[in-house]
Amino acid sequence: xxxxxxxxxxxxxxxxxxxxxxxxxxxxxxxxxxxxxxxxxxxxxxxxxxxxxxxxxxxxxxxxxxxxxxxxxxxxxxxxxxxxxxxxxxxxxxxxxxxxxxxxxxxxxxxxxxxxxxxxxxxxxxxxxxxxxxxxxxxxxxxxxxxxxxxxxxxxxxxxxxxxxxxxxxxxxxxxxxxxxxxxxxxxxxxxxxxxxxxxxxxxxxxxxxxxxxxxxxxxxxxxxxxxxxxxxxxxxxxxxxxxxxxxxxxxxxxxxxxxxxxxxxxxxxxxxxxxxxxxxxxxxxxxxxxxxxxxxxxxxxxxxxxxxxxxxxxxxxxxxxxxxxxxxxxxxxxxxxxxxxxxxxxxxxxxxxxxxxxxxxxxxxxxxxxxx
Ligand code: FES
Ligand SMILES: [Fe+2]
Numbered sequence: 022x023x024x025x026x027x028x029x030x031x032x033x034x035x036x037x038x039x040x041x042x043x044x045x046x047x048x049x050x051x052x053x054x055x056x057x058x059x060x061x062x063x064x065x066x067x068x069x070x071x072x073x074x075x076x077x078x079x080x081x082x083x084x085x086x087x088x089x090x091x092x093x094x095x096x097x098x099x100x101x102x103x104x105x106x107x108x109x110x111x112x113x114x115x116x117x118x119x120x121x122x123x124x125x126x127x128x129x130x131x132x133x134x135x136x137x138x139x140x141x142x143x144x145x146x147x148x149x150x151x152x153x154x155x156x157x158x159x160x161x162x163x164x165x166x167x168x169x170x171x172x173x174x175x176x177x178x179x180x181x182x183x184x185x186x187x188x189x190x191x192x193x194x195x196x197x198x199x200x201x202x203x204x205x206x207x208x209x210x211x212x213x214x215x216x217x218x219x220x221x222x223x224x225x226x227x228x229x230x231x232x233x234x235x236x237x238x239x240x241x242x243x244x245x246x247x248x249x250x251x252x253x254x255x256x257x258x259x260x261x262x263x264x265x266x267x268x269x270x271x272x273x274x275x276x277x278x279x280x281x282x283x284x285x286x287x288x289x290x291x292x293x294x295x296x297x298x299x300x301x302x303x304x305x306x307x308x309x310x311x312x313x314x315x316x317x318x319x320x321x322x323x324x325x326x327x328x329x330x331x332x333x334x335x336x337x338x339x340x341x342x343x344x345x346x347x348x349x350x351x352x353x354x355x356x357x358x359x360x361x362x363x364x365x366x367x368x369x370x371x372x373x374x375x376x377x378x379x380x381x382x383x384x385x386x387x388x389x390x391x392x393x394x
Contacts, residue, residue: 024242024254026239027376032372036372037372038213038387040364040368043362043363044314044315045314048314057172057311060389061170061182064168066306066324067166067196069115073133074118074120075090076115076116077089080310081170081172085100085109087100087110087156088168088170093134097161098159098170099156099158102157103124104154104156105127105154108125110122120133121133135155163196165186166324167306182249192282194277194326195324198324198325199326199327201272201303202341203321203322206348207316207318208319208352208355209315209356210315210355212293212311213386214358214359215309215352217379218351220376221376221378222238223376224354226238229351231343235259237256241256241285242254248292251289251381252378253287254287255285257285257286260284265302265340265343266339271329271338272302272326272337273325273326273328273335275324275326286298287299290378292382292389293386294310295309296309303323303325304323304325305344323337
């Protein structure tokens with residue numbers, strides 16, 4: 022595997038995006054349809070849906086999607102409305118269903134797989150066939166512990182889409198990890214400012230004094246440098262250390278991480294809405310949910326090896342608290358950037374070579390927006 026430092030990659034003289042990309046309601050609406058409603062996005066981590074009936078509701082673009090694990094263990098993604106008169110089915114953000122999904126209006130009842138299984142006074146329905154009125158569904162794949170959903174009626178083939186990542190995260194054992202922490206953030210900044218911020222460490226010495234004590238901001242390199250998946254690694258200075266409040270590992274190794282893997286943190290952007298941070302003792306997953314041009318909901322979960330629950334030996338809270346603090350430092354500067362790019366005098370500024378991956382993200386974003394699916 023070849024890793025190239027961002028300075029070696031270069032920003033190719035690129036400038037930042039125009040103000041409309043961050044502030045314009047029309048651009049926002051185009052993104053919702055061209056990206057979030059048309060491409061593979063991650064709804065969440067599979068560890069959040071522990072068993073049959075566990076569900077989460079996600080706003081993907083303009084659509085409310087009910088993501089639920091069915092009786093066979095398969096994760097399904099249904100459009101969250103009833104086929105009778107269109108009423109919203111689940112109003113909670115997450116929870117546990119029994120064996121069925123029942124509409125709160127006239128009690129039509131669906132199986133977890135989306136089939137219509139019960140209609141009160143069905144004999145009063147004329148020319149009616151239940152099979153015609155199952156829930157509308159979207160394609161859904163549980164892959165390496167992540168739940169991928171695509172609302173496009175003609176979705177890009179998932180196998181082709183995911184091919185560059187196959188095997189890449191295997192050492193971190195993602196499907197077996199358990200969620201031991203979560204934080205939700207409501208950030209007054211465009212979602213792309215958050216991805217750009219995640220994609221460079223030019224800001225780290227200024228914004229993250231705690232982080233740079235543990236991980237040299239100019240260290241590391243990138244192996245995914247163009248396209249929907251971008252990123253690479255940075256070093257951890259302390260032998261066996263990790264990004265935690267104490268600098269020591271806070272959980273059991275998440276997998277068989279030997280050699281370089283145990284002395285690095287890997288950071289990947291999975292376009293459009295995932296920031297995946299792989300430490301040897303935990304994995305942090307951010308999912309981004311654009312709410313408005315200047316507002317993004319960020320869900321952050323921390324995944325650990327099951328044995329990290331052993332409080333005598335491990336303290337997962339040390340990793341969670343470290344990143345909660347670091348996250349807030351990032352969100353604060355992203356909000357300040359949002360306020361700045363809203364100025365009538367803002368104009369695209371030049372990227373440093375140290376921001377090569379942010380520039381690569383912008384290139385891919387522009388490519389997608391210019392050739393919507
Ligand atoms: S709208 Fe759902 S049962 Fe009537
Ligand atoms: Fe940061």
